[in-house]
Amino acid sequence: MLIKSIKTSLASLCAGLAFAASGSVLAADPGITDTTITLGMSAPFSGPNGAYGKEMKEGALAYFAQLNANGGINGKKVELVTLDDGYETERTVANTRKLINEHKVFALMAFYGSxxxxxxxxxxxxAKVPLLGTISGAGSLRSPVNRYMFHLRASYADETEAIVNHLVGLGITNIAVFYQNDGFGKSGKDGVVAALAHHKLKPVAEGSVERNSLQVENAVAQIAKANPQAVIMVTLYKPTAEFIRQMRKAGQIPQFSTLSPIGADLLVGEMGAKDAHGVGISQVMPYPWNDTQPVAKEYHKAIQAFAKHSNYSYYGIEGFINAKLIAEAMKKAGRDLSREKLVNTLESTPFDLGGYKVSYSASNHNGSRFVDLTVLGRDGRVLR
Structure with missing residues (x-):
């Protein structure tokens, strides 16, 4: 009888230990509680490029406010911790560590800059913490594939190919390139060179500007010598505006074209509608002012409710779609949410985010190749 009692106690103890062990295996990853899921974002909210981060943050928060009002993710509210990096590499790295180690976020989203x-x-x-949405099209971030990084937007190679093909199709072959001297600018410049090579062409001139600088004089001098028909600019809005001003002052009136990171509304705000008129911009997000596309209509409603305005923008809708992607992926990953389940779900499930579609696989984390070519009209509006 005593032996039987001991056996029963041992069996109960083993079962309890097994249950405890399984419980520890199934314990939620950091950032998940009974009531919340915490995400992290590092972007510029100050400095020359602070407007980019602010628009993305507003779009993301507008989506999460809408999501939380409707029950969140399986009853859990989504919280977004945002840290300012000023578009500086060291601050971004420090913010990433802080978000993971101090704020204990479940996942990251909408990091800015190559x-x-x-x-x-x-x-x-x-740390094996997924990052969904990189505001960069740099090839160096896409190949080789990083298991924990998923891209929402098309690459710079996709954008520059579309721009070059359009210009060459118009009979424009003397094309120069003005780029930011960092990973972003060099990746875009490489895309221009590769796209031109497909047409057996080369840039007629090149010029660069340092990040967070407006010193464009040398670039203007180098490019103006070549008297180009067009200049493709892989730069952000402030140096772009200064470059265009100085080129025109030098008597140069080529077709100016730039990539999506420019932020059309910010360029118009910097230059004024009259001077920005005619600048071509490739876009990698749906037209934010579209009254018919489901995701744009959803974005309008959310921004009006959250921010109490209707100042829509490409960066705003990108932040909104980025937030929607991570929310949809978490929903589809199921109730026992983990970082690895989130990664596996992204790699195996296509997502229709309201007319903007993305899909990933284990060997390809480039969600979309969508590129739309636009031009700034006389009143500063983006025309398609």
Missing amino acids: SPTTEAMKVFSE
Whole structure:
């Protein structure tokens, strides 16, 4: 009888230990509680490029406010911790560590910039924390595939190919390139060179500007010598505006074209509608002012409710779609949410985010190749 009692006690103890062990295995990853899921974002909210981060943040928060009002993710509210990096690499890396180690976020989203994200990648990859949405089209972030990084937008190679093909199709062959001297600009410049090579062409001139600088004089001098028909600019809005002003002052009136990171509304705000008129811009997000596309209509409603305005923008809708992607992926990953389940769900499930579609696989984390070519009209509006 005593032996039987001991056996029963041992069996109960083993079962309890097994249950405890399984419970520890199934314990939620950091950032998940009974009531919340915490996400993290590092972007510029100050400095020359602070407007980019602010618009993305507003779009993301507008989506999460709408989501939480409707029950969140399986009853859990989504909270977004946002840290300002000023578009500086060291601050981005420090923010990434802080978000993971101090704020204990479940996942990351909407990191901004090629060079900052390249360095931050070392931190979140080692920690096995997924990053969804990189505001960069740099090839160096896309190949080789990083298991924990998923791209929402098309690459710079996709954008520059579309621009070059359009210009060459118009009979424009003397094309120069003006680029930012960092990972972003060099990746875009490489895309221009590769796209021109498909047409057996080369840039007639090149010029660069340092990140967070407006010193464009040398670039203007180099490019103006070539008297180009068009200049493709892989730069952000402030140096772009200064470059165009100085080129025109030098008597140069080529077709100016630039890539999506420019932020059309910010360029118009910097230059004025009259001077920005005619600048071509490739876009990688749906037209934010579209009254018929489901995701744009959803974005309008959310921004009006959250921010009490209707100042729509490409960066705003990108932040909104980025938030919607991570929310949809978490929903589809199921109730026992984990970082690895989130990664596996993204790699195996296509997502229709309201007319903007993305899909990933284990060997390809480029969600979309969508590129739309636009031009700034006389009143500063983006025309398609």
